[in-house]
Amino acid sequence: LSELEGQTYEAASARVEEIIKRLDSGEASLNETLELVREGKTLIELCARELAAVSDALEELRLDELVARLERESAG
Amino acid sequence: MAQTRIDDAAGAAQARPAGIPDSELAGPFPVGEYAAALRTRLRAFARVQLIGELVNLRPARARVYFELRDSAGAIPCAAWRDDWQAMLVRASREGTQASDALEGMQVVVAGGCDYYPGSATSSPGFSFTVSDMRVAGEGDLLARIDRLRKQLDAEGLLERQKRLPRALLPRAIGVVTASTGKARDDVLAALGRRGWAGRLVWGFAPVQDRHAAPAITRALSDLAAVGDVETVIVARGGGSLADLLCFCDETLCRTVALLGVPVIASVGHHTDRTLLDDVAAVSCSTPTHAAEAAVGVDCGQARARQAAAAGRLREHGRRAVLTRARALALLSRAPGAHLERQQVRLHQLLRETRAGARRRLDDERALSARRAIVLERKAASVQRDCNERHVRELERLALALAAHDPQRTLERGYALIESSRGESLPTAARAREVEELRLRFADDTLPARMLEP
Numbered sequence: 110l111s112e113l114e115g116q117t118y119e120a121a122s123a124r125v126e127e128i129i130k131r132l133d134s135g136e137a138s139l140n141e142t143l144e145l146v147r148e149g150k151t152l153i154e155l156c157a158r159e160l161a162a163v164s165d166a167l168e169e170l171r172l173d174e175l176v177a178r179l180e181r182e183s184a185g
Numbered sequence: 186m187a188q189t190r191i192d193d194a195a196g197a198a199q200a201r202p203a204g205i206p207d208s209e210l211a212g213p214f215p216v217g218e219y220a221a222a223l224r225t226r227l228r229a230f231a232r233v234q235l236i237g238e239l240v241n242l243r244p245a246r247a248r249v250y251f252e253l254r255d256s257a258g259a260i261p262c263a264a265w266r267d268d269w270q271a272m273l274v275r276a277s278r279e280g281t282q283a284s285d286a287l288e289g290m291q292v293v294v295a296g297g298c299d300y301y302p303g304s305a306t307s308s309p310g311f312s313f314t315v316s317d318m319r320v321a322g323e324g325d326l327l328a329r330i331d332r333l334r335k336q337l338d339a340e341g342l343l344e345r346q347k348r349l350p351r352a353l354l355p356r357a358i359g360v361v362t363a364s365t366g367k368a369r370d371d372v373l374a375a376l377g378r379r380g381w382a383g384r385l386v387w388g389f390a391p392v393q394d395r396h397a398a399p400a401i402t403r404a405l406s407d408l409a410a411v412g413d414v415e416t417v418i419v420a421r422g423g424g425s426l427a428d429l430l431c432f433c434d435e436t437l438c439r440t441v442a443l444l445g446v447p448v449i450a451s452v453g454h455h456t457d458r459t460l461l462d463d464v465a466a467v468s469c470s471t472p473t474h475a476a477e478a479a480v481g482v483d484c485g486q487a488r489a490r491q492a493a494a495a496g497r498l499r500e501h502g503r504r505a506v507l508t509r510a511r512a513l514a515l516l517s518r519a520p521g522a523h524l525e526r527q528q529v530r531l532h533q534l535l536r537e538t539r540a541g542a543r544r545r546l547d548d549e550r551a552l553s554a555r556r557a558i559v560l561e562r563k564a565a566s567v568q569r570d571c572n573e574r575h576v577r578e579l580e581r582l583a584l585a586l587a588a589h590d591p592q593r594t595l596e597r598g599y600a601l602i603e604s605s606r607g608e609s610l611p612t613a614a615r616a617r618e619v620e621e622l623r624l625r626f627a628d629d630t631l632p633a634r635m636l637e638p
Contacts, residue, residue, distance in 0.1 A: 142501060164484055
């Protein structure tokens with residue numbers, strides 16, 4: 110499941126939709142169902158982390174200040 | 186004459202406060218007087234015809250303002266409304282239909298310099314007052330932009346940005362816009378409505394003067410390089426084509442086309458499309474739309490969807506095991522249940538058989554009773570008929586017997602000869618054999634004696 114961690118939000122949420130569609134069809138075997146549920150939970154946690162990352166507080170930065178800081182850091 | 190008025194103004198300054206010490210320049214003169222003198226001087230310039238592209242057309246109540254530009258420079262122009270209407274009539278005869286259609290056209294204007302000196306409450310301004318105009322053809326500026334668009338298209342630069350993957354939920358967004366203005370507020374408001382509160386990097390840059398294109402280009406390059414920015418918005422409110430020319434800059438457009446970060450442009454409207462709109466990954470009509478395009482999901486709704494999906498997954502996981510466990514339990518109970526079902530079925534059959542037999546017995550009994558009643562009735566009827574017939578037979582026999590009764594014969598006057606022992610003597614020969622006879626009449630018996638013949 111570690112390879113799931115690198116997925117983007119859109120890929121993860123699309124895969125969750127696919128998983129639920131497959132489970133809703135009732136055609137998955139017990140092993141496949143348990144595997145899909147495990148994968149889905151991992152992806153939902155990833156989506157939740159992505160959502161949490163843009164939900165706390167708006168962080169506003171000025172590009173000129175950011176560039177100046179980076180230049181100072183690289184010079185130092 | 187203008188020189189005379191300026192000299193007069195210089196004379197009047199004698200009574201006014203002293204000027205800058207050690208300055209060799211004349212004055213100080215009252216600015217209003219100087220402005221009036223300047224207007225006089227400018228109006229004295231020769232009236233001429235100018236050729237250039239008409240841009241930034243702004244009709245006002247009494248006058249119509251615009252600029253005449255070429256690659257080397259520009260001059261602000263103004264025309265009285267009546268003169269402008271007459272010029273439009275001529276332009277329409279030549280094929281240009283509306284005032285807006287003149288924007289960007291190559292025109293020849295006739296007129297002269299003028300200067301509005303302003304007042305204590307109004308601003309001064311220079312303009313070339315136009316009294317006549319002729320449309321000379323499509324503006325070189327628009328033609329140049331069109332050529333550049335085709336060139337960029339031929340190089341495949343209009344498609345590069347559109348092929349870049351765009352994050353549905355970027356953690357960091359860069360915005361290039363003016364530090365003041367409505368576009369900035371619109372972007373912030375739209376992101377707020379999406380429930381997005383990630384990292385926002387503002388790349389402030391002028392968006393409408395000659396410094397704009399290089400500043401925007403630099404801001405875009407820097408944003409793509411720092412701050413983990415996943416999407417960049419270039420935002421500006423609408424404006425005339427002249428205001429938007431900086432977004433048609435070749436260097437800017439080539440830089441955007443080659444950026445590795447998708448750029449969402451919202452610098453104008455559909456009616457005045459810029460080259461940046463063509464090279465950007467997405468072109469939006471307003472900063473609000475650009476912000477909504479940058480964050481492709483409503484974060485609140487997305488959280489609700491994810492919670493619902495998590496619930497459904499849990500339910501599927503639980504049900505997958507539970508359903509199968511139930512099925513197994515059902516299978517393990519199957520033989521016993523089958524036996525039980527068979528027993529129940531047998532009991533049922535037994536009950537049904539008994540009930541059927543009882544019903545049959547009852548039916549037979551009822552049928553027998555009905556038959557007995559019928560037989561009884563028939564027997565009674567037969568008995569009655571039989572009795573009547575017997576009675577009639579007996580009567581007939583009685584009558585027949587009576588008919589043969591000797592008594593009846595005796596009653597008719599006959600007499601029966603019997604021996605003394607009561608034996609009937611039917612013949613004379615028998616009568617001769619006995620001595621004592623008896624004669625029986627109907628009412629009595631008398632003794633008799635045979636006389637010797």
